[in-house]
Amino acid sequence: MFKGQVTIKDIAKELGISPSTVSKALKGHRDISLSTKQSVRDLVEKWHYKPDPIALSLKSGLTKIIGVIVPEIVHYFFSTVISGIEDLAYDSGYHVMFCQSNESYEREVKAVETLLSSRVDGILVSVTKVTSDFNHFRKIQENGIPLVFFDRISSEIDTDRVVVDDEVGAFDAVKHLINIGCKNIVHLAGPQNLQIGKSRKDGYVRALKYFNQPINNQNIISCDTREEARIVVPELMKREKRPDGIFAVNDLTAVEAMNMIKECGFKVPEDVSVVGFTSGMISDITTPTLSSVEQHGYLIGREAVKLLIDRIEKKHNLPSQTIVIKTEMVVKGSSKSARSI
Amino acid sequence: MFKGQVTIKDIAKELGISPSTVSKALKGHRDISLSTKQSVRDLVEKWHYKPDPIALSLKSGLTKIIGVIVPEIVHYFFSTVISGIEDLAYDSGYHVMFCQSNESYEREVKAVETLLSSRVDGILVSVTKVTSDFNHFRKIQENGIPLVFFDRISSEIDTDRVVVDDEVGAFDAVKHLINIGCKNIVHLAGPQNLQIGKSRKDGYVRALKYFNQPINNQNIISCDTREEARIVVPELMKREKRPDGIFAVNDLTAVEAMNMIKECGFKVPEDVSVVGFTSGMISDITTPTLSSVEQHGYLIGREAVKLLIDRIEKKHNLPSQTIVIKTEMVVKGSSKSARSI
DNA sequence: ATTAGCATTTCAAACGTTTGCGGAACTATA
DNA sequence: TATAGTTCCGCAAACGTTTGAAATGCTAAT
Structure with missing residues (x-):
């Protein structure tokens, strides 16, 4: 119909009125007569006029x-x-x-x-x-x-x-592990310069304290990627006092931990229980499915x-x-x- | 410094020249003297002038x-x-x-x-x-x-x-299954109104033909979600002539198929080999890891x-x-x- | 007949930028 | 001393829209 888009000017020209009248008519300004408003609206409808967001932005900032x-x-x-x-x-x-x-x-x-x-x-x-x-x-x-x-x-x-609520989420996760009988829970922790890394560790620590379990710094290990888990977890499984629970800072790390545990010849959850954080699609896909903290x-x-x-x-x-x-x-x-x- | 952003007008006013001169100076227009260009550039630098994309859009369309x-x-x-x-x-x-x-x-x-x-x-x-x-x-x-x-x-x-290249990708997947010895390969197919669903099925069919395997319509089943796989795959495993290979239209379906196969008491890949399509992160996470067609x-x-x-x-x-x-x-x-x- | 009041419409400026054209000031040539 | 050419710059319009102010045409009151 027109080059590109219909503008307020095109409407005005067709109706033999000024652009400002069209603009005001569309805004329902009381200055404009009902008949003018109606004819503007009709033509807008017919020509599929849509205001140009760019011009609006320029005006409004x-x-x-x-x-x-x-x-x-x-x-x-x-x-x-x-x-x-x-x-x-x-x-x-x-x-x-x-x-x-x-x-x-x-x-x-x-x-x-x-x-x-x-x-x-x-x-x-x-x-x-x-x-x-x-x-x-x-x-x-x-x-x-x-x-x-x-x-x-x-x-x-x-x-x-x-x-x-990372801290509470972590607390709940560790509480769950304690409830099902874990006595030696390891935390695969995230970077401590990030609030979430810190909070999740804090929740882990608070849960252990709350349930009177010893806090062992050796059980808090910086490890928040699959690559790191591949290295860290096998070492954990070689420890004299093997962990019976792992709380990982995210699901991907948790999943890789599970895989490593299995590769080391142990069973999840029979030998080691694992809990992750995020609870996305991948937690349903693994074998076994991954217990995790849903973040919504x-x-x-x-x-x-x-x-x-x-x-x-x-x-x-x-x-x-x-x-x-x-x-x-x-x-x-x-x-x-x-x-x- | 100014309300909101520095504009070309601010620069012009400060330098006592017109906005158009500033604009031309910035574009390296040959009309503008080197000294003017330099002073404009200096002030632009100092005041962190950035052209307003909205005004540009309005001009250029x-x-x-x-x-x-x-x-x-x-x-x-x-x-x-x-x-x-x-x-x-x-x-x-x-x-x-x-x-x-x-x-x-x-x-x-x-x-x-x-x-x-x-x-x-x-x-x-x-x-x-x-x-x-x-x-x-x-x-x-x-x-x-x-x-x-x-x-x-x-x-x-x-x-x-x-x-x-869905058709070739599917062909390769099925070829692979045939190469490792599968004799009764099922295809969990996508919707046939979509090109990708059709092409992947076509590739499956072509591969069977190419390697002289019988094509059985019962082996092409519409199933492209986890929910459907949950229903479809257990039925497959109850068939008289159990499938020994499954080629799924996507990874999620393939993964759920693996899980169902395992739930039915069979092993992957020993009893049934499974191949998916997409080869994303999830294909590394499952047990066993999922063979799949990488789509880049x-x-x-x-x-x-x-x-x-x-x-x-x-x-x-x-x-x-x-x-x-x-x-x-x-x-x-x-x-x-x-x-x- | 003049004027106030009202309804309706247009004008003009603004948002920030670009660009063709015209013009000023200068230098160089005849 | 004109004239032409060169260099540098500003004017104004344009992009599509909004909006307060000004203008128009009309009716009704004085």
Whole structure:
């Protein structure tokens, strides 16, 4: 019909009125007569006029785009969160722009710059494992752009956050292992510069204390990837006092731990019970299925977007909030031991 | 320093020159003297001026945004593709906007509308399992927006495509099963309205023919989800003539098939060899690890973006191309049978 | 007949950038 | 001393939309 898209000008020309009249008619402005409004609406309908978001953005200074930075997309937990972000954002009239940092500090910094120069209305971040300098996040705030952290947060930046109750989740996981009779529980821990790594370890320690089990530093081992598990777990199984329970900081590590245990000639859960953290699809796929702590990633995504949009639209002016999503211990095959109650 | 962002006007005012001079200086226009250029560049540097993409879009009619529609994000193959899309798009100066259709036709239509009204420069789509009407894709083309299909394509729409060589991949998988001695291979097939479902079945059939094995329609069963596998596979194992090989249309189905086989008291791969399609992370996690056909999702993503950007930037005007990405049979634990050569 | 009041519409500026054209100031040639 | 050429810069319009202010045409009251 026209080159590209129908504009408000085309409508105006056709109807022999001015663009401003059309604009006001569409907004239901009381200045405009009913008959004019009707004819504008009719033509809009007929020509499938859609306002140009770019012109709107230029006027309003808002893009209706939310930027998201995640360490990886190819990752069950993060893709679940993204799914939640996407769903609520679209329902609220926002679009979503993704960047993955690939667990690299440089790429994270670049992603921030990219999103800022795209003039997004707000930014959602889960930081990389290696980030220890947070100035790029400060820059976001200096630009007046709302910022919400989820899951992997930084405690140095004062902003809204959505986190999982990692400490309680870990406590519950270890409590479960103790309940089914484990006496020598090892924790495969995440990086301690990250809040989640620290909290999960804290929960582990608190559970042992609470149930009067000895805390052995040798039982807290830094190991949060499959590659590390491949090395660490066989050594564990060679110990004089073999572990009878393993609480891993994430599912992938837990799964590899299970595989290593089996390779060393032991059985899961009969000889060693294993519990992971995330409870995604992979926990259903393994043999045995993996007991794990469900993090409700989809919900985390939704809550994070909700917080962010509230800030963008200045629905309130409260100090920074932190929303804690409850975890849930999901018992599956890797910890239903014969020793269970 | 200024409200929000530094604009070309701020620079102009500070330097006592006009905005157009600043613009031309930044573009290296020969009209502008070296000294002016230098002072502009200095101030740009000092004030961290970044051109406003929105104003640029309004002028050029281009957004430098690519829209992507995938059935699901929480899915190993698709998140791999997305990862490839993201990487190359950003390197080429484009941003990426995602929509997931959640395998729903209505959501797919809505996603198309959303992206069109966002004025994206091009769209990448992998269609849902249930889409049989393709008019929403025609609308994209009518708007003059380049469109590239990947993996799950529609043959009704004439456009660029990036697909996996499903037929050959399936042929290779079945060839492998035959090579290790399988005589009664079942195919758990995908929906036949989808090209990939059809091609993989075709490859299965061709391989049997090629190696002079009988083709039995009872051995081609529609089953492409874990839920279906849970029902279908136990029935298979009760057959008089038990299958000794299973070629599943995707990994998740293959994994569930393995689990069912084990639940029925048989062993993988000793009694039944299993081969899947996708070869993602999950194929390493299961016990035994799953032999599967690698699809190179990351590469698919990159190729699709490359095709799209070529169209957007009108680098050529060739008729629609179809790029075929070679698959690769990855032999792991679920098919290294004792009968193997 | 003048004016106030009202309903309806248009004008013009703005958002930040680009770009063809015209113009000023200068130098060089005839 | 004109004239032509060169170098450098600003003007204004354009992209599509919004919005306060100004203008138009009308009716009704004085």
